[in-house]
Amino acid sequence: MKARIxxxxxxxxxxxxxxxxxxxxxxxxxxxxxGKMKDLMxxxxxxxxxxxxxxxxxxxxxxxxxxxxxxxxxxxxxxQVQASGNDATRPAGGIPKGTHHPLQVVRREIVGIFQNMxxxxxxxxxxxxxxxxxxxxxxxxxxxxxxxxxxxxxARNPDLLLRTHxxxxxxxxxxxxxxxxxxxxxxxxxRNEAISARAHCMFHQIEGLYIDKGVSFADLKQTLLHFARCxxxxxxxxxxxxxxxxxxxxxxxxxxxxGLETEVDKRITKGTGWLEILGCGMVDxxxxxxxGIDPEVYSGFAFGMGIERITMLRYQIGDLRLFFENDLRFxxxxxxxx
Ligand code: PHE
Numbered sequence: 001m002k003a004r005i006x007x008x009x010x011x012x013x014x015x016x017x018x019x020x021x022x023x024x025x026x027x028x029x030x031x032x033x034x035g036k037m038k039d040l041m042x043x044x045x046x047x048x049x050x051x052x053x054x055x056x057x058x059x060x061x062x063x064x065x066x067x068x069x070x071x072x073x074x075x076x077x078x079x080q081v082q083a084s085g086n087d088a089t090r091p092a093g094g095i096p097k098g099t100h101h102p103l104q105v106v107r108r109e110i111v112g113i114f115q116n117m118x119x120x121x122x123x124x125x126x127x128x129x130x131x132x133x134x135x136x137x138x139x140x141x142x143x144x145x146x147x148x149x150x151x152x153x154x155a156r157n158p159d160l161l162l163r164t165h166x167x168x169x170x171x172x173x174x175x176x177x178x179x180x181x182x183x184x185x186x187x188x189x190x191r192n193e194a195i196s197a198r199a200h201c202m203f204h205q206i207e208g209l210y211i212d213k214g215v216s217f218a219d220l221k222q223t224l225l226h227f228a229r230c231x232x233x234x235x236x237x238x239x240x241x242x243x244x245x246x247x248x249x250x251x252x253x254x255x256x257x258x259g260l261e262t263e264v265d266k267r268i269t270k271g272t273g274w275l276e277i278l279g280c281g282m283v284d285x286x287x288x289x290x291x292g293i294d295p296e297v298y299s300g301f302a303f304g305m306g307i308e309r310i311t312m313l314r315y316q317i318g319d320l321r322l323f324f325e326n327d328l329r330f331x332x333x334x335x336x337x338x
Contacts, residue, residue, distance in 0.1 A: 001043060001051075005058045008036065012065045017073035026073070030066045037063060097335075103204055103323055105337045106311040107186050110206050113230045114184040117223065119208065122183045124169035126190070129159050136171040137247035138286045152190050152201075162190035166207035167247060170283075170302060173209065174291035179298045180212035186307070197319040204307035209283070211293065211300030217250070217282055220301035224280065228256050231310075239274065248281025248302055264316070275313060278305035 012030075017023045030036050040059060047055055111121060124132070134146055145151065145164060154160040169185040185207040193199045210219070221240060228236045240252040255274040259265050269275055280303035285295035308320050315334075317323075322330050 001040075001047060001055060002058070005040070005055065005062055008040075009058075009062055009065060012062070012069055015069070017069065020074070023070060023073045027070050031070075037066065099331055099335045100337055101323075101331065102311050102315060102317075102334050102337070103307050105334060106314060107204065107206065107307050108338075110227075110231065110305075110307070110310070111184050111186055113227050114208060116230075117182075117226065119182045119184040119210075122169055122173050122185045123187055124163075124166075124172045124185070126163055126188055127154060128161060128163040128168050130161070132168040132171045133161060133163050133165070136287070136290055137167055138284050138290070139246045143246065150192055152192055163187075164191050165189050165304060166205040167302070167304060169207055170209045170247075171287075171291060174211075174288075174293060179293060179300075181209065182212075183207075183209045185209070195321065197321065200308070200320055200324065202324075203320075206305055206307060208280075208303045209300065210302075211283065211288070211298055213298060215282075215299045215301060217301070220280060220282065220303070223301075224254055224278070224303065228254075228277070232256055240280075243279060243281075245279060245281055247284050247287050249284045251279065251281035254278050254280060254303075258313075268313075277310060277313075278303050280304070 015026065017026055028035060032038075040062075044052070044055065044059060115121070130146075133151075134143065139145065151164055152162040154162070166185050166187045166189060169183075169187065173181060173183055173185070187205060187207075188202060189205050190202050193201055195201060208223075210223070225238055228238050237257040239255050239257070241255065243251045243253040245251045253276050255276050257273055258269050258275045260269065260271075260273040265273070280301065283300040283302050288295040288298060288300070308323060311317065311323070312320065
C-alpha cells in the first residue's frame, strides 16, 4: 500500500493538465465516485493499526496534492483560454450604442409635427446658383446679402454659391410642381460669418411652404400656433411682429412667450419674456409669378426657422459651437432622445 501511494504521489506531481478535458479526466480518475482515492480509503480500513500511523498522513498528503492539482489546473486553463480570446462560451460584452445628435432630434420632431398637418418633405442642393437663392426670391440686384461679405461663392464664380437659406428649395419646388403644395424643407445653409457662441458659418434651417387657392394670413398664424404648441407645450403663446423679407409680403417674425421667472429667462429674453423663433410671411406675388404660378389664382405662406436656435432653447445650450465639435461628453447627454 505504501508503494501504491508513493507511485500515485509521483504521478500527481508529474502529470500535466493542459486542457479542461484533461483536468476533468484527472478528477474522475482520482476523486470520482469510482476513483483511486475511494479504493485507497477502502483498503486503508483493513490496514493493521500500527501501519495506520505511517500511512494515514501519507494518504492525507496525497488527497491534498490531488485537490491542489485540480484547483491549480482549472484556474490556469481559464486564464489561458480568456487571454487567447477564443472562449466561445464567454458572455458577450455590451455593444456601445451611439446617440442621436441633438440637431437631428429636433429636426425630426419639427418635421414630424408638420408631416402630421399634411406637409411633405422636400430637399434641395447645398451648392446653388444666384436664381434659386436670390433672384427667384425677389432679391433686388443691389441687396447686401449678395455681397461676398455674407455669401460664400464657389471658385469666384458669381453664379455658383453655397445657399444662405433653405428658401432656395421653395424656388426649386415651385418650378417642378403645380399647386396645391404643402412642403417642409430641412437643410444645411452657409453664411460668411465669424464663428462665435451665437453664430456659425454653417447651420441648419427648416423651411415651410403652402400654396393653394385662398390661403390667408390667418392660416399662417394658426399653423404656426399649432406648431409652437406641439413643440413647446399646449399652453404656449405666440406673437407676430411686422418684419421684412424680399420674398414675402407682408412679413413677420414670430416670438414664443418664454416667461420671466428666473434670471436665465430674463437674460435670454432680454427682459421681455419673448423669444424670436422664426421668420414668415405671405409669398410675394412677384415670387409666385416669377416661378410660373398665377398670383391672381393662388396665394401662399412661407416660413423659415433655425434648427440650432430652437435646439439651444429646448436644451438650454449656451454655445452653438458645441453642436459641431463632436465632443462625446456633450453628445452622450442626448442618450434616449430620438
Ligand atoms: N429665409 C429667411 C431667413 O433665412 C427666413 C424666411 C423663410 C422668412 C421663409 C420668410 C419666409 O432668414
